[in-house]
Amino acid sequence: MSAASTSPRASEHRRRAARLPATRFDKRLGEILAHATDVFCKKGYEGASMRDLSRTSGMSLAGLYYYFQSKERLLFLIQKHTFTTIVEQLKTRLEGVGSAEQRIRIFILNHLEYFLSNQAAMKVLSHEDDALKNGFASEVKAIKREYYRICVSLLDELKRERGLQFSTRIAVLSLFGMMNWIYTWHHPRVDADADELARQMSDIFLCGVMNAARGRHRE
Amino acid sequence: MSAASTSPRASEHRRRAARLPATRFDKRLGEILAHATDVFCKKGYEGASMRDLSRTSGMSLAGLYYYFQSKERLLFLIQKHTFTTIVEQLKTRLEGVGSAEQRIRIFILNHLEYFLSNQAAMKVLSHEDDALKNGFASEVKAIKREYYRICVSLLDELKRERGLQFSTRIAVLSLFGMMNWIYTWHHPRVDADADELARQMSDIFLCGVMNAARGRHRE
DNA sequence: GGCTCATTCGAACGTTCGTTCGAACTGAGT
DNA sequence: ACTCAGTTCGAACGAACGTTCGAATGAGCC
Numbered sequence: 001m002s003a004a005s006t007s008p009r010a011s012e013h014r015r016r017a018a019r020l021p022a023t024r025f026d027k028r029l030g031e032i033l034a035h036a037t038d039v040f041c042k043k044g045y046e047g048a049s050m051r052d053l054s055r056t057s058g059m060s061l062a063g064l065y066y067y068f069q070s071k072e073r074l075l076f077l078i079q080k081h082t083f084t085t086i087v088e089q090l091k092t093r094l095e096g097v098g099s100a101e102q103r104i105r106i107f108i109l110n111h112l113e114y115f116l117s118n119q120a121a122m123k124v125l126s127h128e129d130d131a132l133k134n135g136f137a138s139e140v141k142a143i144k145r146e147y148y149r150i151c152v153s154l155l156d157e158l159k160r161e162r163g164l165q166f167s168t169r170i171a172v173l174s175l176f177g178m179m180n181w182i183y184t185w186h187h188p189r190v191d192a193d194a195d196e197l198a199r200q201m202s203d204i205f206l207c208g209v210m211n212a213a214r215g216r217h218r219e
Numbered sequence: 220m221s222a223a224s225t226s227p228r229a230s231e232h233r234r235r236a237a238r239l240p241a242t243r244f245d246k247r248l249g250e251i252l253a254h255a256t257d258v259f260c261k262k263g264y265e266g267a268s269m270r271d272l273s274r275t276s277g278m279s280l281a282g283l284y285y286y287f288q289s290k291e292r293l294l295f296l297i298q299k300h301t302f303t304t305i306v307e308q309l310k311t312r313l314e315g316v317g318s319a320e321q322r323i324r325i326f327i328l329n330h331l332e333y334f335l336s337n338q339a340a341m342k343v344l345s346h347e348d349d350a351l352k353n354g355f356a357s358e359v360k361a362i363k364r365e366y367y368r369i370c371v372s373l374l375d376e377l378k379r380e381r382g383l384q385f386s387t388r389i390a391v392l393s394l395f396g397m398m399n400w401i402y403t404w405h406h407p408r409v410d411a412d413a414d415e416l417a418r419q420m421s422d423i424f425l426c427g428v429m430n431a432a433r434g435r436h437r438e
Numbered sequence: 439g440g441c442t443c444a445t446t447c448g449a450a451c452g453t454t455c456g457t458t459c460g461a462a463c464t465g466a467g468t
Numbered sequence: 469a470c471t472c473a474g475t476t477c478g479a480a481c482g483a484a485c486g487t488t489c490g491a492a493t494g495a496g497c498c
Contacts, residue, residue, distance in 0.1 A: 050486060062487085066444090127346070178397050180396065206431075208430075211426035212419075270454085278476080279476065280456095
């Protein structure tokens with residue numbers, strides 16, 4: 001995991017010193033974030049103690065505070081980095097893809113691929129959704145809203161393209177539920193991989209919204 | 220919330236005394252469970268302290284321990300009662316309903332209705348899924364498996380009835396994801412009620428599995 | 439070898455945690 | 469009025485919590 005250097009103390013140091021190209025601090029921070037992600041995934045944010053993180057990352061308890069100011073900020077860094085990465089990756093993949101259906105399939109595939117490749121981080125992102133407070137919470141919520149809006153616009157495209165009528169909000173949030181819930185049940189050894197999962201969920205969801213919207217069940 | 224009298228200490232008392240019809244203890248316990256459910260919902264199991272529960276339920280810290288032996292057992296009682304109730308209610312509603320599609324619609328409606336009527340309890344059940352350990356965990360897991368199996372059998376019915384082919388496991392868990400995820404976004408004041416939600420999710424899911432299974436996307 | 443800043447750590451801070459204990463209170467049965 | 473089990477509580481327990489501080493160590497530069 002790579003991490004942006006956001007610690008005021010450390011960035012100040014590096015600006016004044018300007019010796020090492022700022023990679024050393026960021027690299028070590030990234031390692032700590034990776035270990036912390038595993039611990040938060042296994043024990044939950046509240047259930048994990050700084051001493052757990054110290055043991056897992058092989059750094060002393062006090063040493064951790066050189067890299068971030070508080071436990072809450074640590075969770076914030078994990079969530080922000082994870083969410084930012086998945087949104088960026090999505091935008092890249094969506095470029096130049098025309099049909100609305102294909103764009104939604106890419107959205108689903110991107111989400112599930114990233115989810116299964118970074119299961120711990122995505123569980124922490126999904127499960128510790130309201131663990132942050134105030135400024136930290138609102139910054140993550142902003143990225144979340146952007147991600148949500150992208151999905152809404154994709155679905156609205158589909159509705160326009162095909163003349164469908166259904167509640168975009170319910171459809172989008174149902175789709176997120178389908179996808180995010182996998183952190184509660186997916187076991188890499190026995191369950192389908194991201195491609196297969198994306199194919200099946202896309203089929204269910206797309207056939208669902210396209211047929212239900214004009215089928216016998218809806219007005 | 221009514222609660223079974225499962226405390227060894229108290230049941231022993233009541234068996235010997237046999238004065239009050241065992242309702243007094245259970246009623247008070249039920250009130251405490253209801254308050255505790257709200258606190259667990261708001262702050263999470265690990266994040267909620269016994270002192271929080273004491274304040275909310277208006278009983279002294281030590282007094283709480285007369286009604287249950289530990290914080291973990293308290294969570295267990297909440298989860299077991301909630302899960303047992305929803306399963307029982309489902310079984311009653313499924314009696315005498317013939318078509319597989321209709322039975323699945325009832326399953327979804329029952330789940331969402333109970334979810335929205337008992338949002339706090341269902342969030343605690345969903346979100347604190349792996350907070351329990353050992354014996355407590357396995358007992359709740361057993362009910363969960365039974366509930367899962369019911370949904371699997373309903374979908375297998377549908378597949379047999381209509382000659383469909385798709386992964387039951389992925390379909391069932393996608394459906395659970397759609398439904399359970401609502402605890403992260405549903406606001407009773409602005410969002411659709413259980414009937415409307417059940418109709419839309421049922422349409423998406425049923426049209427999804429029925430068309431995707433023989434449509435152009437699947438072999 | 440000394441200088442300087444980046445990094446690490448042992449030890450302790452004050453607070454909060456879940457839980458326990460013995461005493462006090464309550465209320466129906468005699 | 470007395471009894472006795474059911475119920476409640478104040479006070480305290482040891483443990484674990486997040487965080488801080490000053491000293492020790494590390495590594496690149498003169």
